[in-house]
Amino acid sequence: MSFTDELKPIAEPIWEATLEHPMVSQLGEGTLEQSPFEQWVRQDYVFLIDYSRVFALGAAAAPDLERMGRFATLLESTVNTEMDLHRSYAEEFGITESELEATVKSPTTQAYTDFLVRSAHEGFGATVVSLLPCMWGFNVTAKRLAESGFPDHSGYRQWIELYAGDEFTELTEWCKNLADDVGATATSSERTRYEELFVTSARYEYLFWDGAWNEESWPV
Secondary structure (H helix, E strand, O other), X not given: OOHHHHHHHHHHHHHHHHHHOHHHHXXXXXXXXXXXXXXHHHHHHHXXXXXXXXXXXXXXXXXXXXXXXXXXXXXXXXXXXHHHHHHHHHHHOOOOHHHHHOOOOXXXXXXXXXXXXXXXXXXXXXXXXXXXXXXXXXXXXXXXXXXXXXXXXXXXXXXXXXXXXXXXXXXXXXXXXXXXXXXXXXXXHHHHHHHHHXXXXXXXXXXXXXXXXXXXXXXX
């Protein structure tokens, strides 16, 4: 059994909870109000800045040129493609790029990005398994939403199409295969640590949706 086969049953309850969350279910139905989605766009934009830093750390820690190159490509595509989607959303909301970049991280976003950057400093394997829930979770969520039909809302449809699409699915499979490679060569204690990092990251993914739904901010 591959390492990701072992991780999937652990992730499933978190994915199911995510799909049942009103933020996600209403996005899939096309009934989600603009305000929580605007919060998600703002927070995900500043999240992706640090997510890109983790790709850079992954490239630096990669054990060979092929994986170094792929992490460098992921860094470039995140900064120049995925973040463009958020900029286009923001433009529709009347938010300028400078206003978007000035977004203050919510408590969950701050905690999640700090966790990812700290995990990346543990080494290449920790970097891979910490990154995986974001890709895998988005891909699973979008595909399951797509199975119920696409919403009429163009922005929400675009979100589902992007993360359920062939390109993002291929990226997810690549990261899963990489996690399998990492798990196959890990010691028992390392695999236990990787599982802990994966679960924590997957839980943060759920909390990220919940934070956007509640339009979370610092209380003081």
